[in-house]
Amino acid sequence: MSRFKDKSGEGTPAISTASLPDIIFMLLFFFMVTTVMREVDLKVKITLPEASEVEKLEDKALVDYIYIGPPTIEELGTEPRIQLNDQYAKLEDIQPWIDANRERRQEAEKPRITTSLKVDQETYMKIVTDVKQELRKAQSLKINYSTSRGR
Amino acid sequence: MIKRRKKHGPGEINAGSMADIAFLLLIFFLVTTTMDTDVGILRLLPPIVEDMTPPDKVKQRNIYEVLVNDADQLLVEGRPMDISELREGAKEFMTNPDNSEDLPEKELVTRAMCQQKVAEYRAGVASAGSDAKLKQSYQKELDKWEEKLNAVELVGEYMELPGSAVLSLQTGSKTSYNMYVQVQNELEAAVRELRDDLSLQKFGRKYTELDELNEEDKERIRAVRKVFPQRISEAEPVEVGASANS
Numbered sequence: 474m475s476r477f478k479d480k481s482g483e484g485t486p487a488i489s490t491a492s493l494p495d496i497i498f499m500l501l502f503f504f505m506v507t508t509v510m511r512e513v514d515l516k517v518k519i520t521l522p523e524a525s526e527v528e529k530l531e532d533k534a535l536v537d538y539i540y541i542g543p544p545t546i547e548e549l550g551t552e553p554r555i556q557l558n559d560q561y562a563k564l565e566d567i568q569p570w571i572d573a574n575r576e577r578r579q580e581a582e583k584p585r586i587t588t589s590l591k592v593d594q595e596t597y598m599k600i601v602t603d604v605k606q607e608l609r610k611a612q613s614l615k616i617n618y619s620t621s622r623g624r
Numbered sequence: 625m626i627k628r629r630k631k632h633g634p635g636e637i638n639a640g641s642m643a644d645i646a647f648l649l650l651i652f653f654l655v656t657t658t659m660d661t662d663v664g665i666l667r668l669l670p671p672i673v674e675d676m677t678p679p680d681k682v683k684q685r686n687i688y689e690v691l692v693n694d695a696d697q698l699l700v701e702g703r704p705m706d707i708s709e710l711r712e713g714a715k716e717f718m719t720n721p722d723n724s725e726d727l728p729e730k731e732l733v734t735r736a737m738c739q740q741k742v743a744e745y746r747a748g749v750a751s752a753g754s755d756a757k758l759k760q761s762y763q764k765e766l767d768k769w770e771e772k773l774n775a776v777e778l779v780g781e782y783m784e785l786p787g788s789a790v791l792s793l794q795t796g797s798k799t800s801y802n803m804y805v806q807v808q809n810e811l812e813a814a815v816r817e818l819r820d821d822l823s824l825q826k827f828g829r830k831y832t833e834l835d836e837l838n839e840e841d842k843e844r845i846r847a848v849r850k851v852f853p854q855r856i857s858e859a860e861p862v863e864v865g866a867s868a869n870s
């Protein structure tokens with residue numbers, strides 16, 4: 474009993490918070506490293522369809538995205554548009570775009586390039602089929618229908 | 625200036641607010657981080673074939689025909705169907721449990737058969753000598769049968785789907801993308817469920833739980849894939865102008 478009394482008499486020493494910043498910094502670095510900033514500004518509205526049989530896209534550096542959906546700017550109407558990189562594109566632009574993407578990858582990685590189609594769920598299949606035809610012409614056959622994990 | 629500072633001694637910098645600053649940054653990154661990795665349905669498009677020789681006539685019973693019209697309605701094997709029934713339908717097609725006349729004719733693959741064929745083609749490769757073309761064709765057959773033998777060793781004798789059996793998917797030009805993905809999803813799910821069942825029965829683990837990097841599992845994956853191949857084909861888009869002539 475007397476022991477406890479002794480301690481309380483001395484008063485609890487302040488917990489040193491000197492290492493708190495270090496801990497926070499560690500967390501900070503973790504998030505900084507894992508963060509993937511959105512690489513492009515979306516110019517089309519996309520609600521992804523849901524699917525259950527999904528697979529992860531493994532190597533993000535080897536994935537190119539094609540966005541299809543109605544434009545975000547209302548003046549442009551509601552007709553679905555194709556977006557490559559940061560701008561609207563036409564069907565004919567896809568093949569040169571694929572070639573350019575292939576060009577900047579290393580030779581060994583070329584067969585593993587995947588094209589991810591991020592398509593709004595309301596889009597008609599016509600435009601998707603056309604895009605797929607272009608991809609086939611460009612010999613870019615690995616594709617991924619981007620979906621959200623659901624059900 | 626320097627002298628004066630030295631006199632006072634370097635004042636202790638108050639590091640108390642350091643944590644706050646770090647917190648601020650941390651919260652910023654927490655908010656902007658998107659942890660969810662990109663997921664989706666992976667597909668391999670068929671390469672474009674230049675010469676349009678009509679393919680061999682495939683028996684109707686070997687095709688599981690899925691049509692989706694512009695109003696997102698399904699027509700499967702000539703009958704209207706709800707998407708909720710599609711998975712079971714596709715599974716029935718792949719397994720043909722009652723040996724129905726309308727579903728693909730399955731062939732029993734036995735160990736003896738595989739061993740015999742492997743020996744046969746191995747001899748063929750050896751005897752082909754300098755004839756590279758002949759050797760290649762023998763080698764191809766040999767590989768095929770060795771793979772079957774591997775499957776038989778692992779899962780036992782199984783009923784093989786004919787090579788031409790496909791799940792065929794055709795969409796209208798105004799079908800919604802959502803519907804298309806749902807149909808793809810159901811077909812994929814059908815194959816996955818069959819593989820899971822087989823794997824669970826033979827190896828005690830689901831197909832999706834098998835580890836591709838493990839040598840033993842890798843063989844198992846190959847065997848299961850051999851028994852239930854995933855063949856989803858999409859009809860060549862019909863061009864409006866061309867269809868009138870051909």
